[in-house]
Structures are given as structure tokens and as C-alpha cells.
Amino acid sequence: QVQVMESGGGEVQAGDSLKLSCTASGLTFGHTAMAWFRQAPGKEREGLQCISWNGGIDHYSHHDQGRFTISRDNDKNTVYLKMDNLAPGDSAMYYCAAGDSYFCPAPYAFNHWGRGTQVTVSA
DSSP: OOEEEEEOOEEEETTOOEEEEEEEESSOGGGOOEEEEEEOTTSOOEEEEEEOTTSOEEESOOTTTTOEEEEEEGGGTEEEEEEOSOOGGGOEEEEEEEOSSSSOOOGGGOOEEOOOEEEEEEO
């Protein structure tokens, strides 16, 4: 059974940085593409970035304007999302998802999701 768990969310001020973490088990992590999504209240879930098994990155959205960076450590079964210069518009529940193959699929094709970690940015 695949389990995905996010951590690292919190309440920050505009301009601050935050680094989210996500661990996954029940799969061969080093062979699996991983991605970050977010969903703000009243809005649809938005794909952010995906990282393939070997570090290749797909950008599902350009709303982060280069402020977000995805990375992974296969030895720790962990994927990260570093977020810089956060703004109130970045407030959302952030979700991590595991794919079913080495490379990044379309954003709608992820089947394994965490429960999310809340990020709140105050002005």
C-alpha cells in the first residue's frame, strides 16, 4: 500500500521562505516521479511541479514565477518543495503525489496522494 505524507507547512509572513517535505512508502521511491500540488479554498487543485526519478523537472504551472523549487533525495525517500518570497496568494493546502512510473505524467494522472500540509501567508 502506497503511503504519502507531507510536512513542513505553517504560518509565515509575506516574503518568508518555507520548505515542504514529503515522504512516500510502499513503492520504489527512486523509480517514481513525485509532484506537488496546491488547493486554495474555493479554487481548483493546481499542479505546481513534478520531478522524475532522475531529477528531471516538469512545470505544471508558472504561477510560482520561479519562486518554487522541487528537489528529491532518493536515499531518504523524500521530495521537497522550497518556496521563496511567499505571498498571501500562496496560502493553500499543499499536496504531494506519487506517480506510477519513472517520468512525470499529466497532472491528472496521479493516483497516490497525501493528506496535505497547510501553508498560510499573512501580509
